[in-house]
Amino acid sequence: MDKRYAIFDMDGTLVDSMGYWDRLCEEYLHSKGVAQVPRTILEQIVPMTMGESAELFRRTFNIPGTVESIEADMNAMMDEHYRADVPLKPGVEGYLRALHDRGVVMCVASATPEHLMRICLARLGVLDLFQFVLSCDSVGSGKDRPDVYNEAARRMGAARREDVAVYEDAVYAARTAKAAGYYLVGVYDPSSGDGWEEIKDLADESLGRWDET
Secondary structure (H helix, E strand, O other): OOOOEEEEOOEOOOEOOHHHHHHHHHHHHHHOOOOOOOHHHHHHOOOOOHHHHHHHHHHHHOOOOOHHHHHHHHHHHHHHHHHHOOOEOOOHHHHHHHHHHOOOEEEEEEOOOHHHHHHHHHHOOOHHHOOOEEEHHHHOOOOOOOHHHHHHHHHHOOOOHHHEEEEEOOHHHHHHHHHOOOEEEEEOOHHHOOHHHHHHHHOOEEEOOOOOO
16 A cells, blocks of 8 residues: 555454454444344444434333433443453554554544544554544444545645555445545455455455465
């Protein structure tokens, strides 16, 4: 990757956290008395921000409280994982430090709330490599729209989208970034499933592992 700017997704791209997130909604809904969570709901929330997911849960399952209180409850559940045990994916730190040493301006743009990103990346010793972290909630839309990438590029000072590499492991986000004109680097994660083949077809580069040479 030879671009001057880089935007990294977090979950499933930089950190091995998708298993925790995959279980979060069910864990939360079980705690509210929902014994069986329909697969359609789990599929529907994939591109959503946490706020959008909270609204869906409130409306679908008649969960008491506000969207904000539901978000707070889910954040509290994930907070402990980010503080304690979510790891970097193998090879990530070396890759990031190599880009940093070359002067690449980097940030993280994720559906994960910003305070959780900071907690995790600081614990893992790589937060200082990024100019900032940016949550989809801060721009008001998920990665089915390019708003979070556009705002990240603006904050980094990139004049042209083709000068910005976007690293993504999710096919819907990869489609969005590519369609918006960014240089796409696909990153393999087991959660990508059958979407990995499409990501590779879309991507300008693809990484099966971070320590690939």
